Amino acid sequence: MKKRILSILLVLTLVLAAFAGCGNSDSKTDDKEGKTYKVAYIARAQSDSFAAWLANEMKAAAKEYDDIQLEVFDGQADDEKENAAIENAIANGFDAIIVQPNNGEAQRPYVEQIVDAGIIAITTNARIDNIKGASSVDADPYVQAKVNAEAAIEQVPQNGKVVVLKGPSGNFHADERLKAWKEVFFAARPDVKIVGEDFANWNKDEAMKLMEDWVTSQGKIDAIISMNDNMAAGALEVVKDNSKYANILSYGVDGTAEACLLIEEGKMTSTSLQSAIDLAKLNLETVHKLLTGEETQIDTDIDAPLITKENASEYVKIYKERGLITE
Template sequence: MGWKKMSFSIIFLLTVLISGCSAAEDVSTEKEENQNDKIVIGVAHANYEDTFLNLLLDGVKEYVDEHSNEMKAEYIDAENDSNKQIEQAEKFIEQGVDAIMLIPVDVIAAELILEKAERADIPIVLMNRSSLETESVFIGSDDVSFGFMQMERVAQILKGKGNIAIINGPMGQESQVNRTKGNKQVIEKHKGMKVVSEGTANWNQDEAKSLMKTWIESDIKIDAVVANNDEMAIGAIEAAEEAGIRDEIIFAGIDGTPDGLQYIESKKLAVSVLQDAKEQGQTGMSTAFRMAKGETVAKEPIYIPAELIVKDNVAKYK
C-alpha cells in the first residue's frame, strides 16, 4: 500500500473512532441528564427491624419501581433513634430532595422535621404516625377504630364478660394511645369486662413474651390478652404455650402481618385487624410524588380502612 493510501486509511479510522467516542459520550451525557431530571423522594424510615413498617416499605419500593422513569427514592433508617432521624432528615433537606416521606420515630422527631422542611420549602408526607401540633399530610390508620374493632370481637367471643390484659406499644406513641383508647371504649360498654393487667412491650415480640410470663407468674386470672399489634400478641401466645395455658386465653392483635395470619389460621390468634401496609406505602409515595411535582394536597389525614381478620376469612388475606 502506498504512503498516501495508508495515511488516508489511518485518518479515516481515527475519524470513525473519535466520532464513535463522541456518540458514546452523548449517550452517556443524555442518560445522566435523564437521571438528573428525575424527581427525588427522600424516604426517612423509623426502624428497619419493625415487621409492619418494612411491609409498608415494600409498598413504597413497588410504587417507585413502577414509576422509575420519572422518579427515584433514597432510603435511610433511623434505627428507632429520634435524634438520628432528625440528623438524617436535615441531610435530605441540605441535599435538596424534591419531597420527603417520613415514618417518624416519635412525635418530637415529626415536629422538628416538619418545621425544618417547611422552612426549606420541601413538601413532606407523614406515614403511619402523625404529628401532634403541626398541620401536615398524613397517610395511615384511624387507630381508635382499629382498637375498637379488635375489642368488639373479643367482647363477642367472651359474651361481654371477662378479665382483659392489654399489651401496649411504646407509651405515648399515637398508635398506642389510640388503639388502647378504642379498646377501652368497648370495655366501658360491657359491665362484665374489666382490665386487670396493662403493660408495654414496645411493639416487640420478646418483650411481650417476658411481660406475659410476669402476668402468668402473678396468678392473675386473664381471659383475653389484647395487644396493640400482632408481634406482641404472638409473644404473649408463646409464653402461654410454654406455661400450658394457651387454650384458656383469647389472644388478639392488630396489623394482619404474615405471621399474624399464620397464627389465626392455626387458631392460636383469635383476631387481628388489617392495617394494609402495602396500600399505606403506595398511597404515601404517590402523595409525596404529587406534592414534589407541585400539586396541592390537603393537609388532612388519609385513612386506609380497617378490616377484621378471623379464622373464617383469613384465607382472603394470605
C-alpha cells in the first residue's frame, strides 16, 4: 500500500496498559459535583483488531463524562479468562459492567450474575439476547452482511467460484452474517460454487493459512466472502502479488482502516461499517443514562452503511483525523 496504516501492534500497545487490569490512567475521581461511577469494560481480545479499536474508542468516549471512571480488561479470546474478568468486576464493586462477549452463550450465565448482583449490565458487539435486566448496544449483523450480499449478486461472475471465511462458531455476529449471505446471495445465485469454507475466527493469520490451501487446491477463485474485514485482508494478502487474482472480488464487515484503504486502492470490493467510534459513544451514552436513572432498559443498534470505491475516501479521511492512518 502506498499509504501506511498505523501499526495495529502500536495501537494495541496503547490498549494494553488498560488491559493489564489496572485503572485507566485517564480515570476521574470524585469531585464536589457528585458521585463518580465505576464502569468496567470487558473486551473480547486485544489481539483482535476491531476489538482493540473499540477498546480505544471506549476510553476516548469515557473522557466526555466527568462522572464516569472506565477500566478496561482483556478477555484474551478465552471464555474462562473473560468469565473470570466478569466475576472479578462483580467482586470489585463496579457500578456497571459492559461485556463484549467472546462466545455469547459462554458468557450468558456470568452476565446474569451481574444482573443478580444488582449491577448494571450491558452486552455489546455482540449482544446476548434474552437476559432479563440486561441492556445491549450493538449493530445488526444480518444487515451488515445483507448490504454486501445484495451488491455481490450483480458483481460475482456467472458460475463463479467463491471461498467463505467464517467467524467463531456460535458467535451471534458470525452466525447472522453467514445467514444473510446464504439467504440473500446464495439463494439468488445458485450458479455460484463454494470451493472453500471454514472458520478463521476473525483472525487474519488463520484466514491466510486457509487461503493458501485454497489457492493451491482450487486454482481459480473469483470472490472472497468474509464475515469480517480482518479475515478478508488476510486472504487478500496471500494473492496480492499473483496476477491471476488481480480481479478477485472481496467482501467484509467492520469498515476498518485497513479495509477502507484496500477498497480505495481497488484491492477490495466492499465492506459495511461497524463503527467502533459510534459503538463506543452509544455504549457510554447508554451506560450513563442507566447509571443516572434516566432509563432502566436500553436495547439499541448503530447503522451499517456500505463502503465501496465511491465513498471509501470519506472514511479514510476520518481515520486519518483519528491517527489510525498516516501517510
